[in-house]
Amino acid sequence: MGIHGIEEIRKNKSFIRRSSLKKRAGLSDEERRKKSVRICERFIKSREYENAGTILLYKAYNNEVDTDLIFERAIKDRKTVAYPLSDVSHGLPDLKFYVINDLNDFCPGYKGILEPDPQKAVEFTGKADVCITPGAAFDRKCHRIGYGKGFYDTYLSQKKPGSVIGLAFDIQIADDFETEENDRTADIVLTESEVFYNEQ
Numbered sequence: 001m002g003i004h005g006i007e008e009i010r011k012n013k014s015f016i017r018r019s020s021l022k023k024r025a026g027l028s029d030e031e032r033r034k035k036s037v038r039i040c041e042r043f044i045k046s047r048e049y050e051n052a053g054t055i056l057l058y059k060a061y062n063n064e065v066d067t068d069l070i071f072e073r074a075i076k077d078r079k080t081v082a083y084p085l086s087d088v089s090h091g092l093p094d095l096k097f098y099v100i101n102d103l104n105d106f107c108p109g110y111k112g113i114l115e116p117d118p119q120k121a122v123e124f125t126g127k128a129d130v131c132i133t134p135g136a137a138f139d140r141k142c143h144r145i146g147y148g149k150g151f152y153d154t155y156l157s158q159k160k161p162g163s164v165i166g167l168a169f170d171i172q173i174a175d176d177f178e179t180e181e182n183d184r185t186a187d188i189v190l191t192e193s194e195v196f197y198n199e200q
Helices: 003-025 029-044 047-051 068-076 151-159
Strands: 054-056 080-089 092-099 106-108 114-116 122-124 130-133 137-139 163-167 188-190 195-197
Touching: 003 137, 029 047, 029 068, 029 163, 029 188, 068 080, 080 114, 080 151, 092 151, 130 151
Parallel strands: 054 080, 054 130, 130 163, 163 188
Antiparallel strands: 080 092, 092 122, 106 114, 188 195
């Protein structure tokens, strides 16, 4: 793929990202809460959840799907749950996950996002059964557009968790789009009304 092709893909992804985030920001707090519950319940009822011993979650930020319901159920079911801590190492995005047993074990981190307090949490270094990933937008083939920093793309390439599952609202599902070589695709994307599978 030539430089112009890559530029076009990035330009299109940037447009989709901005459009999707604008739509997501337009949801009311009540709409976001209700839709988040439906999405979380859909995951909790899935085979992937049932078979998972370890789940990598994220703490909702900037109108993302709220995952606290998954955390509460997973802890009750005695599963290991870990959350990301973002850093930049040698100029490259570096994502580490820490085991959390209490939602009070967070502190403000990258861009004010609530992240594990490394003084209270233990780093998870194994291979997770499921990684729940946020995203700005997804398509029906489970391609993902993140926030442009590459934290999750880098982590998923290196650690290769068992299943990668994207959580999104219906309004974040875009028409199919092209991706770059380093972009990582989810295995499943769950919204409040649909389930999409990566058939590749």
